[in-house]
Amino acid sequence: MRNLLRCCLLALAATLPAIAAAAGNDWLIVQTGPLLDRPGQAPRKSATVLVRGERIVEVRDGHLGANAFADVPADARVLDLRDRYVLPGLIDSHVHLTSDKAGAEAQLESVTQGTAYYAYEAAVNARKTLAAGFTTVRNLGDRGGVTLALRDAIAARKLPGPRILDAGSAISTTAGHMDPTLGFSEALHDAIAAEQTTCDGADDCRRAVRRQIARGADVIKMATTGGVNSRIGAGLGQQMFEDEARAIVETAHLYGRKVAVHAHGADGIALALRAGADSIEHGTLLDADTLALWRKHRAWYVPTLSTVNGYKERLAANPGAYRGDVREKIEWRIGITGKALRQAVAGGVRIAFGTDAGVSLHGRNADEFELLVEFGLTPAQAIRAATLDAAELLGVDKELGSIEPGKRADLVAVAGDPLADVRVLKNVAWVVKDGRVEKAP
Structure with a gap:
């Protein structure tokens, strides 16, 4: 019974982002550790990525909440990745x-x-x-x-x-x-x-x-x-x-x-x-x-x-x-x-x-x-x-490839610094695609 309950809870957790979006709250605030938002350039030390629906709205340095952004409801979802290194999908x-x-x-x-x-x-x-x-x-x-x-x-x-x-x-x-x-x-x-x-x-x-x-x-x-x-x-x-x-x-x-x-x-x-x-x-x-x-x-x-x-x-x-x-x-x-x-x-x-x-x-x-x-x-x-x-x-570089306003909200999170050891990318902990959490630990 405990295993059955655990499976049900996991299934429910996987559907929560979709349920929230359906209810009209399609805002997502992603707080990150180091953020390699534009590969080829230096990463940010920490950042907040604001997502609405499938798209990135804003990227700022530091860890911010809903009150830092205009028009964002107080109950916007927050994805806490402050202990992770984040980069584009x-x-x-x-x-x-x-x-x-x-x-x-x-x-x-x-x-x-x-x-x-x-x-x-x-x-x-x-x-x-x-x-x-x-x-x-x-x-x-x-x-x-x-x-x-x-x-x-x-x-x-x-x-x-x-x-x-x-x-x-x-x-x-x-x-x-x-x-x-x-x-x-x-x-x-x-x-x-x-x-x-x-x-x-x-x-x-x-x-x-x-x-x-x-x-x-x-x-x-x-x-x-x-x-x-x-x-x-x-x-x-x-x-x-x-x-x-x-x-x-x-x-x-x-x-x-x-x-x-x-x-x-x-x-x-x-x-x-x-x-x-x-x-x-x-x-x-x-x-x-x-x-x-x-x-x-x-x-x-x-x-x-x-x-x-x-x-x-x-x-x-x-x-x-x-x-x-x-x-x-x-x-x-x-x-x-x-x-x-x-x-x-x-x-x-x-x-x-x-x-x-x-x-x-x-x-x-x-x-x-x-x-x-x-x-x-x-x-x-x-x-x-x-x-x-x-x-x-x-031919999709206007939509994908970096974490920038206007692009699709695709990002992944890992436990180490891939610029120091690229092998950490073999163990991706979090996957977000089009603003939806597709994989979580």
Whole structure:
């Protein structure tokens, strides 16, 4: 009975903010310890953040009550975070919410499970991600429209989860990295390829982009090179022609969509940059010419270093998780991790935070911070990559990325100073999204 009562009280506590807002008191006063309101600048020693509804109204130094603000009712809610370090809600620019398996296990699951199964999987992973302090994510490809629907359900507050910008299904050429038929019997190809995500030739690639936009995609994802997990022995170099890549980017931009590009080899990275891509994901092999091209075009780099954690942990649990040439590519990827990031930082390339969660584990997104710092960024730069810089990449920097008047009230609180030790971001105690407490100790 005591356990039952405790569960009921916890459930009631979780609904109190919504009840107060419904009653007309939509003011929230957040009293903080150190506040990193504008990543890249020095934090405030202590502060008060005034929130009304989903938006930040005012930020002031020191700890203030309702009587310090005009028009704020005396019974405004107060969130006491004076013993915590507070910073903006975090942003992961590269996740796959439907994915939680890898290698042969994931391949088998893809033909033994249906859309309903993946819908629940995505909902669980979204909740893990929000609890880890990531209030916004960019989901870069799945099948069945699962995350498009989840995006809308979360926006309507039917389910808890981060704000989602979704790519629908990723685009590649036939036999390219994201051709969904790779590794399956030819007898299954027509059924597996029903979403028409592969394209060959410029006109067909324009069709593929328009197909995703018609489905409601916020961003377009394409692959210009092979991939580590591709079940085809075609390497990691360029697998798309110039006219195809340019057609995809130009069509996406025509409709106001940005383009994220899976690319490992330097030739495929250069191809995507020349075509006008907005971000390069993974970017494992770089040379001086590619770095010069990158600086010229001002595209973002999303390193996704966390993939190696996923590979290592799955191999430790099951040494046979990956087979053949996929296993060889994974061993290579583990060995080369961080080299490209060091080159990019030295070369002046803009970095945005992204994990490839789904290959790595959902809810462990903050592991990426430690790797970013290990391979070239300062803690301050890594935090900015996951806030203001990621917001700029996603095109939401007027809404998110810092704690400023007019922006959405997304913030997280931790027990230590992440500028001194970025690993404290692995343990987020409080999460506020759109002015609502989503997680509390």
